[in-house]
Amino acid sequence: MNASTSVPIIELRGITKHFRRKPTLAERILMATGRGKAPPVLRAVDGVDLSVARGEVLGLVGESGCGKSTLARIVTGILRPTQGEVVYEQRPVAGLRGKERLDFLLKVQMIFQDPYASLDPRMKVSRIVGEALSVHKLLPKAEIDGAVDQALSEVGLDLAYRERYPHQFSGGQRQRIGIARALAVKPDFLVCDEPVSALDVSIQAQVINLFMDVRARHGLTYLFVSHDLGLVRHISDRVAIMYLGRIVEIGAAASIFAEPAHPYSAALIAAIPSAKRRKRAFEPLKGELPSPLAPPPGCPFHPRCPQAMSVCREIRPALAEISPGRSAACHLHTAPEAA
Amino acid sequence: MTDPATDPLLEVRGLRTVFHALDGAWAAVEGVDLSIARGEVLGLVGESGSGKSVTGFSLVRLIDPPGEIVAGTISFAGEDLRTASEERLRSLRGDRIAMIFQDPLMTLNPVLSIGEQMSEAILEHRQCSRDEALKEAAKALSRVGISSPEARLKQFPHEFSGGMRQRVAIATAMLNAPDLIIADEPTTALDVTIQSQILFEVQKLARETGTAVLWITHDLAVVGELADRVAVMYAGRIVEIGPVDAVLDAPHHPYTLGLLHSSAANVMPGQRLNQIDGVAPRIDSRPSGCPFRPRCPRALPVCAEHDPAPTEDGARSFRCHNPVLVGEAA
Amino acid sequence: MSPEAKAFAVPAGADTPLRDKVLRRIRSRPTTRGAAVLLGIMVALAVLAPFITPQNPHDLAALSVMDNRLAPGEAGMNGMTYWLGTDSQGRDMLSAILYGLRTSLMVGLTATAGALFIGISAGLLAAQFGGGVDAVIMRVVDFMLGFPSILIALVLLASIGRGVDKVILAIILVQWAQYARLMRASALVERRKEYIEAALNFGLPTRHIMLAHLLPNSVGSVLVVASISIASAITLEATLSFLGVGVPVTQPSLGLLIANGFEFLLSGEYWIAVFPGIALVLLIVSLNLVGDRLRRSFNVRS
Numbered sequence: 001m002n003a004s005t006s007v008p009i010i011e012l013r014g015i016t017k018h019f020r021r022k023p024t025l026a027e028r029i030l031m032a033t034g035r036g037k038a039p040p041v042l043r044a045v046d047g048v049d050l051s052v053a054r055g056e057v058l059g060l061v062g063e064s065g066c067g068k069s070t071l072a073r074i075v076t077g078i079l080r081p082t083q084g085e086v087v088y089e090q091r092p093v094a095g096l097r098g099k100e101r102l103d104f105l106l107k108v109q110m111i112f113q114d115p116y117a118s119l120d121p122r123m124k125v126s127r128i129v130g131e132a133l134s135v136h137k138l139l140p141k142a143e144i145d146g147a148v149d150q151a152l153s154e155v156g157l158d159l160a161y162r163e164r165y166p167h168q169f170s171g172g173q174r175q176r177i178g179i180a181r182a183l184a185v186k187p188d189f190l191v192c193d194e195p196v197s198a199l200d201v202s203i204q205a206q207v208i209n210l211f212m213d214v215r216a217r218h219g220l221t222y223l224f225v226s227h228d229l230g231l232v233r234h235i236s237d238r239v240a241i242m243y244l245g246r247i248v249e250i251g252a253a254a255s256i257f258a259e260p261a262h263p264y265s266a267a268l269i270a271a272i273p274s275a276k277r278r279k280r281a282f283e284p285l286k287g288e289l290p291s292p293l294a295p296p297p298g299c300p301f302h303p304r305c306p307q308a309m310s311v312c313r314e315i316r317p318a319l320a321e322i323s324p325g326r327s328a329a330c331h332l333h334t335a336p337e338a339a
Numbered sequence: 340m341t342d343p344a345t346d347p348l349l350e351v352r353g354l355r356t357v358f359h360a361l362d363g364a365w366a367a368v369e370g371v372d373l374s375i376a377r378g379e380v381l382g383l384v385g386e387s388g389s390g391k392s393v394t395g396f397s398l399v400r401l402i403d404p405p406g407e408i409v410a411g412t413i414s415f416a417g418e419d420l421r422t423a424s425e426e427r428l429r430s431l432r433g434d435r436i437a438m439i440f441q442d443p444l445m446t447l448n449p450v451l452s453i454g455e456q457m458s459e460a461i462l463e464h465r466q467c468s469r470d471e472a473l474k475e476a477a478k479a480l481s482r483v484g485i486s487s488p489e490a491r492l493k494q495f496p497h498e499f500s501g502g503m504r505q506r507v508a509i510a511t512a513m514l515n516a517p518d519l520i521i522a523d524e525p526t527t528a529l530d531v532t533i534q535s536q537i538l539f540e541v542q543k544l545a546r547e548t549g550t551a552v553l554w555i556t557h558d559l560a561v562v563g564e565l566a567d568r569v570a571v572m573y574a575g576r577i578v579e580i581g582p583v584d585a586v587l588d589a590p591h592h593p594y595t596l597g598l599l600h601s602s603a604a605n606v607m608p609g610q611r612l613n614q615i616d617g618v619a620p621r622i623d624s625r626p627s628g629c630p631f632r633p634r635c636p637r638a639l640p641v642c643a644e645h646d647p648a649p650t651e652d653g654a655r656s657f658r659c660h661n662p663v664l665v666g667e668a669a
Numbered sequence: 670m671s672p673e674a675k676a677f678a679v680p681a682g683a684d685t686p687l688r689d690k691v692l693r694r695i696r697s698r699p700t701t702r703g704a705a706v707l708l709g710i711m712v713a714l715a716v717l718a719p720f721i722t723p724q725n726p727h728d729l730a731a732l733s734v735m736d737n738r739l740a741p742g743e744a745g746m747n748g749m750t751y752w753l754g755t756d757s758q759g760r761d762m763l764s765a766i767l768y769g770l771r772t773s774l775m776v777g778l779t780a781t782a783g784a785l786f787i788g789i790s791a792g793l794l795a796a797q798f799g800g801g802v803d804a805v806i807m808r809v810v811d812f813m814l815g816f817p818s819i820l821i822a823l824v825l826l827a828s829i830g831r832g833v834d835k836v837i838l839a840i841i842l843v844q845w846a847q848y849a850r851l852m853r854a855s856a857l858v859e860r861r862k863e864y865i866e867a868a869l870n871f872g873l874p875t876r877h878i879m880l881a882h883l884l885p886n887s888v889g890s891v892l893v894v895a896s897i898s899i900a901s902a903i904t905l906e907a908t909l910s911f912l913g914v915g916v917p918v919t920q921p922s923l924g925l926l927i928a929n930g931f932e933f934l935l936s937g938e939y940w941i942a943v944f945p946g947i948a949l950v951l952l953i954v955s956l957n958l959v960g961d962r963l964r965r966s967f968n969v970r971s
Contacts, residue, residue, distance in 0.1 A: 064530055202598060235608075278563055
């Protein structure tokens with residue numbers, strides 16, 4: 001399901017990421033004697049196909065533990081997938097070496113969630129923003145200061161602050177520093193992992209506006225990861241909804257929010273709090289996210305699904321196109337044939 | 340400020356809480372007036388550093404040095420909590436007033452099973468057998484939507500997920516049918532579907548048991564769905580308070596209006612959000628006059644000179660020299 | 670979170686520079702302040718010893734055997750008053766103590782610096798590379814920490830002989846492992862933070878990430894623990910010297926002075942052992958008080 005019009009800037013093909021806890025000594029002894037079991041595998045991301053077209057904003061939504069942050073780190077090259085391949089501009093990333101790999105890393109930049117942990121506390125702002133430029137010698141020494149200043153003014157930070165340390169800034173300003181750091185290396189593609197969820201309400205709007213300004217100015221492509229559906233609907237062209245390591249629905253933002261095809265999407269959308277809705281009176285979605293260490297058989301959503309059928313308990317629905325540009329992984333849409 | 344109910348359960352007047360630092364005492368709460376009636380949910384909204392949590396903690400005197408409550412009266416069911424003895428407060432806190440925190444592990448003991456701590460809480464305030472207390476606890480768990488409560492009672496806090504733990508904390512808080520629950524950002528760390536379950540249950544409980552709730556949050560939308568009345572805090576002051584419908588549909592204070600307008604729901608997708616410029620002042624560098632003035636698009640010269648006093652308007656009250664009038668907002 | 674922690678989450682009061690924080694902590698406690706002043710005086714005396722002592726205790730020509738074992742305050746044949754008495758060689762105890770302090774401090778500081786260098790490097794490598802590198806380094810660390818330090822040092826010195834350099838080597842061997850373990854633990858915590866992910870995202874070389882990011886951010890707690898361990902390095906040196914396997918007789922440390930005076934203790938000539946003992950105790954106590962305060966202000970568990 002490529003965005004119909006243009007070439008994908010990044011494509012994920014069958015991406016899977018497993019985390020396995022190292023067995024403890026006792027477990028290793030048990031395993032060696034044939035009595036113990038290996039620790040369970042955590043399937044953080046479980047077979048994701050996704051492509052992002054140049055210039056679009058793809059929103060990636062899901063609850064905590066659904067694998068969206070892991071997926072974001074795979075896209076940026078911080079984590080390597082267990083299986084599957086990441087393709088950047090038609091070239092598999094795993095095959096890139098040296099200069100080519102560096103190019104990919106710099107072109108695909110990440111904005112982190114925690115403005116307190118994402119900046120090195122012992123570096124001054126000028127060093128944080130200019131670090132990649134000077135370490136990789138991307139610019140002559142004399143031009144680095146100017147590039148840092150340009151990046152800082154672009155995100156609306158006073159140049160007088162360039163010799164300060166991160167702890168002297170508020171959360172919103174630190175997030176701006178993080179954005180300046182990414183912009184300094186002239187990326188094409190920003191992966192934003194919950195970039196405003198740690199900020200105060202009145203600051204969130206400022207940072208979101210900055211994201212939109214920066215995108216308009218440089219024609220950037222965004223993968224915007226968030227649990228805040230209201231925000232995602234606002235900023236995204238397309239939206240992908242993740243549940244337990246898989247994409248359960250993907251399509252144009254407007255159509256998903258208007259008419260969600262997957263019951264989980266519908267429940268998420270209904271749960272967005274709204275200042276315009278008073279005194280909630282409906283019964284919310286029951287239950288909690290199952291442990292990704294032991295996902296339920298069949299459709300992973302069936303224990304919580306208000307529309308679960310018997311087929312849902314046995315067969316896991318595949319992500320299938322239900323209308324042009326729109327896919328969902330739900331038996332409700334494949335039911336006539338499958339059931 | 341007029342109260343909607345004739346008999347407020349909790350009435351706070353002129354509450355002032357300061358924090359002593361090397362360079363002076365800074366007021367985290369600067370003269371707060373509020374009241375809550377029985378069975379009412381009051382949403383207390385503010386950004387970090389606005390003093391909303393300190394207000395909540397001050398109500399039950401859970402303020403440790405360098406913090407100090409320096410002025411005000413806190414009248415709870417006719418009793419002044421500011422002058423009450425420490426023992427009296429302690430017995431009130433477990434019994435008539437319950438607290439729920441953002442991190443439920445603050446109230447749950449990790450080495451005791453859920454059943455042990457819940458029955459303990461009952462036995463401390465009531466004469467009954469252990470079995471009766473356990474039955475009571477199981478009932479409380481099922482009321483907050485936890486299935487097979489008897490089995491759950493035997494488990495320990497670490498065996499529960501975050502959302503489950505918060506539900507256990509809420510069930511524990513509700514055990515002795517308290518008159519007042521003070522909840523400090525209880526759903527902030529939770530996912531929207533879990534938050535939505537908890538909002539649903541708290542609302543049901545307040546309606547069924549007549550418990551009053553002070554719900555402290557940064558999220559106006561949550562307040563809109565949950566509360567009967569809302570108080571908006573900024574820089575240690577309540578800048579606007581009143582019935583939820585009135586305040587959220589036609590805010591008088593520019594800050595309330597700004598918060599509402601900055602929501603993504605207010606503009607077409609893809610357009611710039613209506614942002615409030617600037618940042619909230621730090622506790623030690625609040626501007627003179629109205630503390631919101633430097634960020635306020637409606638500021639007048641008078642705003643720099645006088646901190647506006649509360650203006651009463653029926654059931655509502657706000658502190659602004661140039662309030663937004665009805666019809667003007669849209 | 671407590672309400673006051675929340676209230677101060679935004680104001681930058683908690684964000685004062687490290688140096689100011691340390692100085693304020695030290696000044697705020699009278700005991701710590703006293704210990705810091707005492708420590709400063711002792712270090713100054715040790716450094717200036719060659720210029721302020723009445724006698725050069727290492728210069729045998731300057732000693733007069735006739736003046737041996739004089740009690741404190743007695744005057745010698747050359748008219749010089751020995752305020753702390755003399756030892757069996759007629760050596761002025763005050764001068765000997767100041768020179769001994771010098772030796773003890775030099776050995777303690779050099780050994781700690783050496784142990785820190787090795788420990789920090791090993792811990793950093795283990796944390797950064799994990800896997801086999803980590804396993805090998807940490808097994809060696811476990812092995813080293815499994816033996817009593819005095820035993821390792823005794824065995825080593827017994828086989829390579831005494832000497833200032835050899836004592837330093839022995840102390841380094843005994844102490845590096847604790848720094849390695851601590852460094853690894855704190856570097857592992859830092860490595861999980863997002864700024865390290867950001868560095869990976871920029872394709873920064875591993876060496877750069879280790880030296881420019883990981884090292885400065887995780888070394889703090891190790892240095893604080895080292896400030897306390899200087900005292901145990903000095904104690905270890907004193908013990909080894911007392912047992913006769915430490916520094917050579919030509920360059921006596923406080924421990925060796927105590928050992929020399931030990932045989933006269935029961936015959937009433939207490940000053941030869943007791944005064945170096947007092948100097949050692951004062952040095953160790955003041956080092957511990959200052960170090961402990963540092964540790965508590967940084968909340969480091971050793």
